[in-house]
Amino acid sequence: MSAILEATDRLLAGPSPAAGSESLAAHNVRLGPMPRVGADLIGTLERSGLLGRGGAGFPVGSKWRSVAERRSGPAVVVANGAEGEPHSSKDRKLMAARPHLVVDGALLAADAVGADELIVYVGADHRAAVAAMGRAIAERASTARVPIRLLETPVAYISGESSAVVNFINTDDARPTAGPHPRDRGVSGRATLVQNVESLAHAALIARHGEDWYRSAGRGPTSGTALVTISGAIAVPGVREIDYGTTLGEIVAGAGGATSDIQAVLLGGYFGGWAAVDDLRDLSLDPAMLADRGLSFGCGVIGLLPVERCGVWATSKILDYMAGESARQCGPCIFGLGAIAETTRRVAAGSAAPGDMDNLARWSRQIVGRGACHHPDGAAGLLQGALSVFASEFHLHQQDRRCSRPAATAPRGCGDG
Amino acid sequence: MESLLWYATRGAGMASLILFTAVGCLGMLTVGRWQRPGWPRFLTAEFHSNLALLSVVFLAIHILIAALDPYTSLGLGSALIPFSSPYRQFWLGLGGVSMYLIAAIIVTSLLRSRMGRRTWRAVHWSSYAAWPLAIMHSIGTGTDGGTAWGLLLVGGCVLAVVACLTWRIAATRVARARIDAALPARRVVS
Amino acid sequence: MGERLAIDRIRCDGYGMCAEMFPEGIELDDWGYPILRDGIIPDGLLPLARRAIEVCPVLALRLVNAPARPQSTSPVRPRPVESAPRS
Numbered sequence: 121m122s123a124i125l126e127a128t129d130r131l132l133a134g135p136s137p138a139a140g141s142e143s144l145a146a147h148n149v150r151l152g153p154m155p156r157v158g159a160d161l162i163g164t165l166e167r168s169g170l171l172g173r174g175g176a177g178f179p180v181g182s183k184w185r186s187v188a189e190r191r192s193g194p195a196v197v198v199a200n201g202a203e204g205e206p207h208s209s210k211d212r213k214l215m216a217a218r219p220h221l222v223v224d225g226a227l228l229a230a231d232a233v234g235a236d237e238l239i240v241y242v243g244a245d246h247r248a249a250v251a252a253m254g255r256a257i258a259e260r261a262s263t264a265r266v267p268i269r270l271l272e273t274p275v276a277y278i279s280g281e282s283s284a285v286v287n288f289i290n291t292d293d294a295r296p297t298a299g300p301h302p303r304d305r306g307v308s309g310r311a312t313l314v315q316n317v318e319s320l321a322h323a324a325l326i327a328r329h330g331e332d333w334y335r336s337a338g339r340g341p342t343s344g345t346a347l348v349t350i351s352g353a354i355a356v357p358g359v360r361e362i363d364y365g366t367t368l369g370e371i372v373a374g375a376g377g378a379t380s381d382i383q384a385v386l387l388g389g390y391f392g393g394w395a396a397v398d399d400l401r402d403l404s405l406d407p408a409m410l411a412d413r414g415l416s417f418g419c420g421v422i423g424l425l426p427v428e429r430c431g432v433w434a435t436s437k438i439l440d441y442m443a444g445e446s447a448r449q450c451g452p453c454i455f456g457l458g459a460i461a462e463t464t465r466r467v468a469a470g471s472a473a474p475g476d477m478d479n480l481a482r483w484s485r486q487i488v489g490r491g492a493c494h495h496p497d498g499a500a501g502l503l504q505g506a507l508s509v510f511a512s513e514f515h516l517h518q519q520d521r522r523c524s525r526p527a528a529t530a531p532r533g534c535g536d537g
Numbered sequence: 538m539e540s541l542l543w544y545a546t547r548g549a550g551m552a553s554l555i556l557f558t559a560v561g562c563l564g565m566l567t568v569g570r571w572q573r574p575g576w577p578r579f580l581t582a583e584f585h586s587n588l589a590l591l592s593v594v595f596l597a598i599h600i601l602i603a604a605l606d607p608y609t610s611l612g613l614g615s616a617l618i619p620f621s622s623p624y625r626q627f628w629l630g631l632g633g634v635s636m637y638l639i640a641a642i643i644v645t646s647l648l649r650s651r652m653g654r655r656t657w658r659a660v661h662w663s664s665y666a667a668w669p670l671a672i673m674h675s676i677g678t679g680t681d682g683g684t685a686w687g688l689l690l691v692g693g694c695v696l697a698v699v700a701c702l703t704w705r706i707a708a709t710r711v712a713r714a715r716i717d718a719a720l721p722a723r724r725v726v727s
Numbered sequence: 728m729g730e731r732l733a734i735d736r737i738r739c740d741g742y743g744m745c746a747e748m749f750p751e752g753i754e755l756d757d758w759g760y761p762i763l764r765d766g767i768i769p770d771g772l773l774p775l776a777r778r779a780i781e782v783c784p785v786l787a788l789r790l791v792n793a794p795a796r797p798q799s800t801s802p803v804r805p806r807p808v809e810s811a812p813r814s
Contacts, residue, residue, distance in 0.1 A: 298737045444721045450736040451760035458719035459757075486756050492736040567784060570742060579744040579782045654738075654786065 130337065130345045131321050132361045141252035144259045147220040154224045155327050157231040162188060165323060168331035169343050174200060174280065174316035175419040176393055177407050180323060187212070187233045187303050187313045194236040196307040198289070199226040201242040201249060201317040202273045202280030205389040207421045210347035211317050213359045215242065218321060219256035223268070223321050225320025228327050230266050233313055237266055239504030241285055275341035277390070277445035281493050282314040284338035284447075296493035318347055339365030340406040346417075348405065352424035353379045353384070368403040371422065380426035388418020390438055391498035392430070393505030399464040416501075431510035432517050432526040435503065436461075436468040442499045453496045456487035460503060463534050467514065470521040481507065542606040549599035551690060554675050556592035557639070558694040560585055561668050565712065569708035585664040586646070587641065593643055628677025631670045638667035729767030731793040732776055745788055749779035767793050806814040 134150050135142060142150075158164065166181030187195055199222060203211040215222055222290065223240075240257060242250050250272060257268045273279045279294045286293040286306040298303070306312025322344065326334045335343040338503050342364040348371065351357045355376025362371060368385065372378055385395045385403075387410065395403060395415050404410075407417040425434055443461035446453045460483050463476050484503045487496040507514060516524055563585035572578055603609060605618040611629075615622035619633030645652060645660045676691060732752060741760045746753040751772055752764045768776050768790075780788040 298735045440721050446720055448716070448720065451739060451741045451758055452736070452756065454719050455758035455760070456720075456756070461721065483757070484760065490736065490756075490760070492761065519667055577744075577747045578742070579747045582782050582784065584745055649786065 130325065130361060131214060131218065131221065131318070131347060134218075137213060141216055141248075141432060142221075143256070144220055144256070144281045147218075149456050151221075151325075151328060154227065154324070156512055157228055158327065161232045161323075161327055164331050165326060168326050168334040170319065170322055170326060170334065171342070171344075173318035173322070173346065173419065175205070175389065177417065180315070180319050183303075183315065184229060184233055184313060187311050190304070190311040190439045191460065193310055195230075195233045195311040195313060196237045196239065196469065197226055197230045197233065197235045198285055198307065198312060198314045199238070199240045199317050199320055200224075200280055200282075200285060200314050201240065201246070201253070202209060202285065203243050203246065204277040204280045205391070205419050206277070207233075207351050207386070207422060207423050208389055208419045210349050210420055212243065212246035212249040213440075214318055214321060214347060215246070215442065216252045219226060219249075219252040221321045221324050222253070222262070222317045223256050223260055223326075224324035225317075225322070226268075226315075227260075227264055227266070228323060229313060229315060229320060233311075234311070235266060237307070238264070238268045239289060239307065240268065240270045241273055241289070242270065243275060243279070245275050277442065278493065278495055281495075283493065285314050286312055295449060296495075298492040337363045338406070339363055340404055341408040342406045343458050346405075348418055348420035348422055349529070350375050350422045350424070352422075352426050353356065353426035355379055362405060365404050365406040365409070365430055367401065368405060368422070369401040371405065372424070378424055378426070380428060382424050383427045383429075384425045384431055386423035386425065386438075388416040389421035389496075390442055390502060392416040392418035393502050394425075394435075394509040395505075396509045414505075428525060430468070430513065430523050432464070432468045432513050432523070434526075435506040435510065436464045438502060439464050439499060442495070446495060447493070450491040450496075452487045452490040456483050457499050459483055460487070466504070467517050468523075469524060470517060472518040472521060477514065540608075542602055543608055546599055546603040546606060547611075549595050550601065551687075552674060553592055553595040553599050553634035554671055554694060555690070556588060556595055557668060558669060558697055560589045560592055561664060562697055562701040563588065564664070565705040569705040570712070571708070572662075589643065589646075593639070596636065596639065625678045626675055632678065635667045635670035635674060638663045638670070642667065730773065730776075730790045731767055732763050732779075733789055733791045734761065734763060735787045735789075738785045740785055740787075742784055744782045744784075745779040748782050749775045749810075752776060753779060772799055 135146070162181055162184045164181075165184060166179065168181070171177045171182040172180055172183065200213050201215050201222075203209070226238050226240065237284070240253050242253055244250070250270070254270050257270055261268060273285070273288060274294050276294060278296060279288070280285055281296050282302050283299070284294050284296045286302045289296050289307050302312040302314055304311060305312070322334070337343060337345045345361050345363050347361050348357055349357075349359050350371065354372065355378070357375070360371070360375065372382075382397050385399055387393065387395050393416060395413075405422075406418065410417050426430065439457075439461040440450055443457045446457055448454055460480060464481075466472055467476055467480075480503060484500040484507075488500050489497060491497070513524060516522060563581055567578070567582045567585055570578065571581060579624070600616050604611050606615045609624070611622055611624065615624075615629065616633065619637070620626055620630030622629050641660050642664055645657050649657055670696065672691060739760060741758065743755050743759045743761065745761055746755045749772070752768060752775075754762045754764075756762055776790065780790065781788075
């Protein structure tokens with residue numbers, strides 16, 4: 121059972137999340153009532169450098185501005201709490217513990233971009249989050265300027281992808297589309313801002329305290345704090361809030377320490393990739409610094425792979441999961457990702473055929489950018505990282521057809537879908 | 538004189554039927570991705586579209602001569618308003634319906650890039666109705682319907698379409714199975 | 728300024744006739760799905776590109792304006808799923 125760990129003084133400040141969702145009254149007492157949208161909230165967000173927390177890391181202020189500066193018509197705001205990434209639980213924990221902070225951010229976004237509708241989109245299996253957001257919406261309905269409705273999304277990895285979100289709202293089909301960008305034509309054909317719930321919560325605090333306050337956190341090039349989810353070979357798995365730039369070593373120590381020696385870390389979720397363990401102590405969880413090393417902060421997933429587990433098997437499990445989660449709309453994803461998953465499984469099982477490794481390298485290059493959404497790109501990135509981080513293990517599996525960790529033929533834990 | 542026009546009508550009608558049969562077969566071969574080494578598949582597709590335009594010419598000749606031939610006294614009205622002619626009212630009418638469906642298919646295909654895909658597809662699928670209507674029309678109205686060679690010709694057309702249709706359905710099943718086999722068991726998305 | 732091909736990946740059903748028609752700009756992957764070459768289409772090849780667009784049974788291809796810029800290199804990290812799809 122995961123627990124929320126000690127937090128820094130921002131999103132998770134206030135009563136312990138274990139105590140349940142914060143009520144409107146308590147929220148207003150602690151933070152004051154929701155501020156009016158200032159003359160230039162969008163400018164404030166831009167200057168704060170707030171990055172999106174859904175995984176893409178796109179600047180929030182710019183995103184709001186591009187919707188606000190549309191040609192005509194009212195807009196729609198969607199608070200995205202789908203959280204389809206299996207190892208991430210930060211969004212559901214945030215919604216369960218601080219629903220009013222999320223609603224604040226969403227209502228501020230609605231005012232800033234000129235929306236006349238707000239939809240809160242939550243993964244159906246995140247029951248605590250669904251309940252908390254439902255109650256919060258009911259409490260705010262009478263005073264909110266725009267109608268708010270809660271929508272539960274089907275369970276799927278890609279259900280949080282922006283075009284899939286819009287498609288589900290419009291047609292009950294939670295698959296990505298290849299049409300216009302949601303900011304141009306989204307829900308009911310109107311300009312739509314799809315924003316992750318954690319991003320909205322940060323925006324709600326920035327609206328109260330200003331951009332300098334936001335920038336006062338963060339140790340490296342990226343300012344601010346972020347929620348991360350730690351899983352795998354860790355004593356106390358769960359969600360915690362960190363300053364950007366905190367090292368992985370500190371985070372692990374703060375979560376009770378690793379339960380075993382660690383060989384690699386899954387960073388950023390299945391859409392991120394593996395990082396080799398030599399980096400552990402020095403690895404700064406700062407999106408810019410990670411990007412410089414070819415790694416990704418993504419949605420803040422930190423999965424510790426212990427030395428007892430086989431990296432090839434762990435990768436194979438993830439690729440099987442991602443292949444299964446394909447929306448099955450685009451050939452390169454159906455066949456390319458399918459072939460990659462099947463081949464990796466063969467290599468993991470010690471039945472690699474000649475040419476398999478060459479095929480994996482070739483296919484992972486070939487499928488990038490050739491789907492309607494970025495799902496195949498994520499799988500390709502994960503595989504490319506794995507081929508590098510677990511190079512010697514892959515070599516062993518392919519050349520000698522054996523695993524250095526034979527007991528781990530059906531691994532569980534980090535890497536399981 | 539009259540019989541010359543009458544023969545021309547029937548000849549153009551037969552030619553039109555054979556050509557549209559070929560068009561339909563080529564269409565099914567295109568969709569089913571029929572291929573042979575060394576044969577570029579785009580030729581099948583382009584053959585299909587180009588032949589369709591040629592077939593329209595023969596169809597137009599057939600309709601105009603039949604309508605304007607003083608011997609038949611059908612008049613353009615019979616052609617433009619299905620089931621309005623007293624001569625073999627039902628069978629002639631079927632031809633009229635087929636004509637309109639074909640016209641819609643041709644027009645929508647020429648304007649394909651300017652219209653919704655679903656509309657274009659729905660109209661194009663009516664070819665599966667237009668062709669049998671044409672067959673029935675030719676059997677019912679054609680004076681040659683009773684002759685051996687007439688029946689042989691129509692029979693040949695029917696055989697060709699049945700063969701291609703059977704192949705096309707099987708090919709689609711194979712393609713779908715290929716997709717299903719490519720990925721591990723799915724989780725329900727929608 | 729010039730034009731390049733863009734493809735609707737969901738509509739595309741892997742017929743592959745586009746690559747037959749315009750091999751200079753389109754090649755097929757191991758499963759018969761098109762890989763579009765980056766960059767602007769030279770004027771002399773535009774007619775072939777247009778025929779490729781015409782021959783596609785599902786109209787998955789189209790021409791779009793493209794700024795004259797050097798061929799893009801693939802990103803070190805692909806963009807995550809949450810961002811909107813490109814064409």
